[in-house]
Amino acid sequence: xxxxxxxLTDPQSEKTLELPVVAGSEGDPTIDITRLNxxxxxxxxxxxxxxxxNCKSDITFIDGASGILRYRGYPIEQLAERSSxxxxxxxxxxxxxxxxxxxxxxxxDITYHTMVHEKVNSFISGFHYDAHPxxxxxxxxxxxxxxxxxxxxxxxxxxxxxxxxxxxxxMPTVAAAAYRHYMxxxxxxxxxxxxxxxxxxxxxxxxxxxxxxxxPIAAKALDMLLILHADHEQNASTSxxxxxxxxxxxxxxxxxxxxxxxxxxxxxxxxxxxxxxxxQIGDVSRVGEFIKRAKDKNDPFRLMGFGxxxxxxxxxxxxxxxxxxxxxxxxxxxxxxLLDLAMKLEKIALEDDYFVQxxxxxxxxFYSGIIYKALGIPTxxxxxxxxxxxxxxxxxxxxxxxxxxxxxxRPRQIYTGHGERDYIEIDKRD
Ligand code: ACO
Numbered sequence: 215x216x217x218x219x220x221x222l223t224d225p226q227s228e229k230t231l232e233l234p235v236v237a238g239s240e241g242d243p244t245i246d247i248t249r250l251n252x253x254x255x256x257x258x259x260x261x262x263x264x265x266x267x268n269c270k271s272d273i274t275f276i277d278g279a280s281g282i283l284r285y286r287g288y289p290i291e292q293l294a295e296r297s298s299x300x301x302x303x304x305x306x307x308x309x310x311x312x313x314x315x316x317x318x319x320x321x322x323d324i325t326y327h328t329m330v331h332e333k334v335n336s337f338i339s340g341f342h343y344d345a346h347p348x349x350x351x352x353x354x355x356x357x358x359x360x361x362x363x364x365x366x367x368x369x370x371x372x373x374x375x376x377x378x379x380x381x382x383x384x385m386p387t388v389a390a391a392a393y394r395h396y397m398x399x400x401x402x403x404x405x406x407x408x409x410x411x412x413x414x415x416x417x418x419x420x421x422x423x424x425x426x427x428x429x430p431i432a433a434k435a436l437d438m439l440l441i442l443h444a445d446h447e448q449n450a451s452t453s454x455x456x457x458x459x460x461x462x463x464x465x466x467x468x469x470x471x472x473x474x475x476x477x478x479x480x481x482x483x484x485x486x487x488x489x490x491x492x493x494q495i496g497d498v499s500r501v502g503e504f505i506k507r508a509k510d511k512n513d514p515f516r517l518m519g520f521g522x523x524x525x526x527x528x529x530x531x532x533x534x535x536x537x538x539x540x541x542x543x544x545x546x547x548x549x550x551x552l553l554d555l556a557m558k559l560e561k562i563a564l565e566d567d568y569f570v571q572x573x574x575x576x577x578x579x580f581y582s583g584i585i586y587k588a589l590g591i592p593t594x595x596x597x598x599x600x601x602x603x604x605x606x607x608x609x610x611x612x613x614x615x616x617x618x619x620x621x622x623x624r625p626r627q628i629y630t631g632h633g634e635r636d637y638i639e640i641d642k643r644d
Contacts, residue, residue, distance in 0.1 A: 220245050224254050239273050256550040257626045264523070267448075268623070270457065273306060275445040278524035283531065285445060286310070292536050299440040300324065301601075303382060306610040307444055321409075327383035328404035328413065329360045330365055330391075333377055337402055340393050347392035347598045348477045352387050355381070356470035366464045368616055377465040377607040378634030385605045386410070389598040390417035396594075397488045414602070419590065431545045437600075438538060439582055442531045443600050451475040451482065455608045456615050465612055472608045473601050479518065482604070485579040485596040488519040489587065492552045492559075501559050510566045519562060519580030521572075531578035538589075539581040548588050556584060579605040 218235040227332045234246045244267050250256055260266045273282045285288040286305050293302055297311075304320050312320060337357055341350050372547050387404055394417075394457060395404065403418045408610035411433045420426035446452070454475040458468040489540055495504050508517040529533040543550060549561065560576055563569045579600075586596050 216243070217235075218243070222250075223255075224252070226434060227254070229254055234379055235475065238270070257628075259628060261377075261466050262523075263453070268387055269448065269590050270616065271611065271614060272309065272446065273614060274445045274607070276447055276524050276567065278522070278526050279529045281525060281528040281533075283446070285518060290442065290530055291534065294438050294441050297441065299437045299444070301604045302444050305530050307378060307613065308604050319546065322377055324410065325404075325406050325413075326381045327380050328387050330404075334358070335359065335391060336386065338395050339389070341392075341395060343396060343398070345388060345392075345396075347396070347594055348483075348601070350392035350395070350472040350474065350495065351385075351389055351598055351601060352470045352477070354392075355385070355466055355473060356385070357466075359464045359466040362466070368462055368464065371617065374465070374613055374616055378613055381465065381469055381609050382605055385602045386414040387417060389602055390414060392598065393418055393592070393595055400402040409433070409437075411440065415589075429483070429546075431542065433442050435538060435542045437588060438536070439585060439599065440603040442534060442578060442582075443603030444602070445610060448611075449481070450478075451604060452607055452611050453611075455612050459612045459615055460623040465609065468612055469605060469608050472604070476601055477597060481599040482576070482579075482597045482600040484518050485583045485586070485600060486593050488579055489520045489552070489566075489593050489596065491585040495555060495559070498555055499557045501555070501562055502558075505566060507560055508563075509566075516571075517559070517574070519576055519583075520569070522577045524614070525577065527575040529577045532576045532580055534562050535578055536576070537586050542585050542588050546588055550584060550588065552587070555582065603638050 216235050216237045218237075219232040220235060221230060221232055223230045231249065233250070236244045237248050238244070247258055250258065256265075267523060273286065275287070276282065285302065286309055286312075287371060288297075289303070297305075300321050301312060301317060303324070304317060305449050334354060334357070337354055338350055341353075350580075358380070362377070365375045365376050391401060394400070399421060404413050405416055408416055408428070412428045414436065415428050415433060416426060449454070451472040455468045455472040458471040459465070479487045491504075496503060504515070505517070507513045507515040508520075539553060560580065563574070582600075583593070583596050586599060587593070591599060
């Protein structure tokens with residue numbers, strides 16, 4: 215809280231209200247409007263929550279105008295280059311970078327929770343073979359509340375921490391199992407000798423018929439993408455997790471709801487949509503035609519991987535994925551024409567008045583799909599990859615909310631329907 219206030223005068227009632235200005239450690243000052251309705255009888259209208267802060271949080275800071283993203287104060291550029299996903303997971307959950315022994319213990323804890331109950335695998339086998347892996351992921355994660363019922367007291371910090379570790383550990387196991395279900399391959403159980411990213415690659419691609427060698431370039435690239443996706447303050451899926459969590463629902467239900475929110479093409483589903491769009495465009499010569507369609511208000515087509523609610527300059531994660539995309543393809547000795555197409559599309563869009571005026575830039579997902587493709591990950595698994603990384607943010611934000619006093623999330627509305635009218639018997643209706 216600052217000493218500043220904003221004065222609001224209602225000309226109708228001639229009442230005046232001093233609204234306190236709340237300042238965080240960084241970011242724009244925020245007007246506390248909690249007394250507005252009790253004192254003046256008004257609600258505020260903010261569709262899409264574009265100017266509304268719903269919570270105070272110590273975890274992630276974004277400055278959209280300057281293209282800044284920091285986890286617990288550390289710039290994303292430094293973390294992506296020098297850290298590891300397990301270290302970032304510890305940082306987001308507990309607030310500080312781990313010491314060597316803390317990291318060892320934490321990694322061991324996560325590793326020893328990677329196996330799922332065997333009945334989870336039979337649950338997965340009940341899905342149709344070509345079910346989208348996000349459908350499997352959201353259903354199976356919600357079902358886990360039924361497997362771990364002894365530790366579901368959301369008011370118990372030990373239960374919360376155990377659930378957080380289980381979710382982070384088991385998400386790759388379930389995601390990989392969803393892929394294997396589609397492929398018709400037998401289960402691949404986690405290997406405790408492997409790190410988080412390596413273990414995921416092993417669970418995705420190893421088959422009983424031959425030894426599977428993990429490509430260190432692929433494991434490193436995957437680890438970096440998981441870091442980039444780990445948290446992004448109050449985005450749509452994280453806000454969903456917080457909203458569901460505000461009711462006291464168990465963490466598996468909260469994260470399953472987060473997965474559902476992530477699935478949409480305006481959010482995490484964009485990485486899959488980008489690749490489909492690039493295939494649809496097909497050739498550099500057709501870029502102009504699709505740019506024209508993206509600008510046409512009567513055409514539902516949007517440039518996927520472009521635009522962001524918060525970043526109005528550049529998405530710092532996109533700068534990292536763009537560079538990584540070139541490096542990974544070169545390291546793996548691949549030459550993907552989709553990368554040339556993406557670069558051409560980016561160049562033309564960035565020079566176009568429509569995109570310039572609306573401050574539309576490539577977001578993290580414009581290039582991430584091309585990297586996933588280079589690692590052999592199929593398109594339908596792109597959004598589950600995002601979910602694996604973002605699980606850390608979901609549980610960190612859920613833990614933060616659960617550990618402090620909070621109210622149930624309950625927005626209001628502007629009612630635009632009928633006024634009161636009397637019920638008419640069915641035989642008297644026209
Ligand atoms: N292609 C064409 N036009 C666009 C695009 C786009 N990708 N994104 C926004 N616009 C236009 C809108 O039509 C609107 O134009 P108008 O002012 O003439 O009406 C203007 O830019 C502002 O767009 P909004 O939809 O109001 O912006 P909002 O903040 O609500 O949406 C969003 C942000 C959802 C990311 C949007 O830019 C979009 O749909 N992008 C494509 C999907 C995508 O890449 N999503 C991933 C987001 S990042 C993430 O979740 C990891």
